[in-house]
Amino acid sequence: MTNNHSTFLKEMGITEWTSRDAVKPLAEVAVAASIQNVASDADSAQRSSYGSWWFFGNEPQGDAQILFQNIIRVLGLARNEWSWKSASDNLSQLSSPESPVVVVAFGGSVAQKITGERDPLPQLRETVLALKTGNDEEIPVIASFELNQVLTKPKEKALLWQDLLLARSVLQNS
16 A cells, blocks of 8 residues: 555655644645646646546635646646536536546535435545436546645645546546
8 A cells, every 4th residue: 555655645746745743734835736747747648538527516715726726737637628516506407428527526525415425524435426417327426525624634635636546547447
């Protein structure tokens, strides 16, 4: 497992971990910005073009928005390959376009609302859940942390990255 964590850290552009107690909240912005550096070599090789990404949760603001923009950049997503959706939307009205779709739910309550699951986030993570649409379609859902939570708890950034890699894998295998 340590080898996997090293790989995730390397992909995120993080070369050294610092104790949670020693990290200042604004230092997260610098870590998020370092994600950009990884994208320069990997963008063309890792372009999604396999389908669409739907992100459910509160649209990020401030530092969380910077983190989200860097996530999009590292994943190699063009603007037309992703969109924000609201958990308060009528989910039965959603239907996926012709291309495959994967959903990333930021936050346990969002994941619970769109999938009907009752387990807390730690049990929902690392599992492919399903969002049922009105067309009896099931769209794969990956539950992860809220972006603001990741900014205050840096150790969760590697777990968020694992969730995003799982989402990409699900989409590529659709």
